[in-house]
Amino acid sequence: MHDLALGQAELGAEVGIVCDSTTGDAESDVALRRLRDNCSLGVTRIPMARKLHLSDWSVYRRIAKIGRKLGVDVLHGHGAKGGAYARLAGKSLRKRKNTKVVYTPHGGVIHYSPSSLSGKLYFRLERKLMPLTDGFIFESMYAGNRYAELVGRPECPARVIYNGLQRHEFYESLLADDAVDFVFVGELRKLKGVQVFLEALAQQQSVFPGRAIIVGSGPDRETFQAAGARLGLAKQVTFSGPQPARTAFVRARCVVIPSIAESLPYILLEAAAAQMPIIATKVGGIPEIIGDIPMPLVPPGDVDALAGQLRSFLSDPRPYLRRAAELQKHVAEVFSVDMMTREVVDFYITDLGAGLHKLPDEAA
Template identity: 85%
Template structure:
């Protein structure tokens, strides 16, 4: 993978630890220029549990002349460690894994797996960037032995934009640990709504702010925006322009800490794959207001939670009003959703399905993995 941040890193972190617990020898390769103190701690934990270690290499977010050196270094590392599976996560990680695995597939029959994690599928097919990345994905597809998608939405969208994989493919949902299921206790100064995530337009923070301002004269509501990102300054300016200076606070905190500080989680995204924040909010039995994008409907299942069209300020404002006027239906649905997510979205299930995909669908050797643990 490239950047050890966000939901992609959470997925890789949990998958690597779970595979190591099953007896596999696991290693991580990621960017050395992103992250922070919390990421350093998480990578240190991975270093302690992954016998093939954690290797950090400078990796650019966009295509770069240095990419050639990076994938060659990954190929050399994989040959030295005699790996059975190279699993690339995210568009950049997937490109590195597939290019690095080209020679290994022929010499050692190493299996190369790719999980897009949204990324490339969020581009418009009419944009220059979209056309470029979809063309690159098509060229790399023939170097891919298997695809793992974290939602039906991602798999279908990838097939629509890039092409239907001709190799084995499986949908395997992200999962949570058992200890993540609890009932959140509210702080005495809890506000009404919280957004947790990267501060960029794709996440719809601007839509949330406009919806909150739109219904202030009916049911005044307060919110906290938790996170950081490239559009943070723009969102702060928008909040001031909308007259929300006293109603909206910007902060940085972990999701669990953020849940204590508000009565309802808002996910106003314009696009998603299978967002961890929805899973985490559900596990904490938090009422949610979310948009109808990506794999969110797959998380909700049959629970009658109304999902808002992305970018629709009026519809989102209506749901904010509904919660402020009577939160009881939201609380009932939150309890139902917590049980549903606990039954379907498990880290143990995720790890075992991925390993089963390696062995059953791809015929990966994994000769170091004890047979009774597969």
């Protein structure tokens, strides 16, 4: 969202952001300050509950009020909650102006089981909101296909537009003198596969003892810490808390992405751009990022297979280093912020017929 907003502003669009005020850290605060300097329609932070909450009614009404005041041409909701707010707010905005509403699911809703009570509830709500949606932008083919399978195929315009990276994000990461073997960077919750990673690391300790850093925070942190201690990894694994990915990469020789469920993990793009050796699972949009690079992907949840990859890297990291260089080049060609921004704006104008009357012709 940050890079997309900046990119659209650079193209001459008037951009505004509405986001949650209850989450974030020092790094996100810096990013939001930068957005305020570039978003002519402002940055508004509102308390937003992650799950369904009674406050959702007042939040979407406030967003609608902001949209009316600013006279927006496009209201683009990111994530299940953002998408719901945008579509509900857009319903009232259409009464005064032909505002177009775009929805980009960010993985959450497509990870629910269709047989679970939560899944049935959220998929039903998504179907209810379908008629209020003017366009869908999916961040991966996997996300688009999964959404169609679980919720229904969109009857409005839809397009897959990959997330992108800035040019300065491509570099060769250096290693700290005390770098460990592996690093995980992400939210500490079960879907990210941290438990599987810990079990795989413990399984092969007698063959090639390896050390790891777990970077991030989340609801299952204490559970994972307890699991690490139970597996005898208290001295081999450090839980460092949140820190920028670039900083985390300096602290290890290989990035491990053991996800059980994913859409299009940004951390994989960042690791590829930093030319980091990578071990990842074959899930979600990960194969779309890898492309034709001959990188062996691990079945999600397979402790034995992941342990085998950890051993393989520790015994001979050279194939991983070669693939890292190939993947960096591939990602630079396919996943760029410039390409992402122009495709999104083109979708607004070409597919939806959005006004965007103040956007220069050459930007479209």
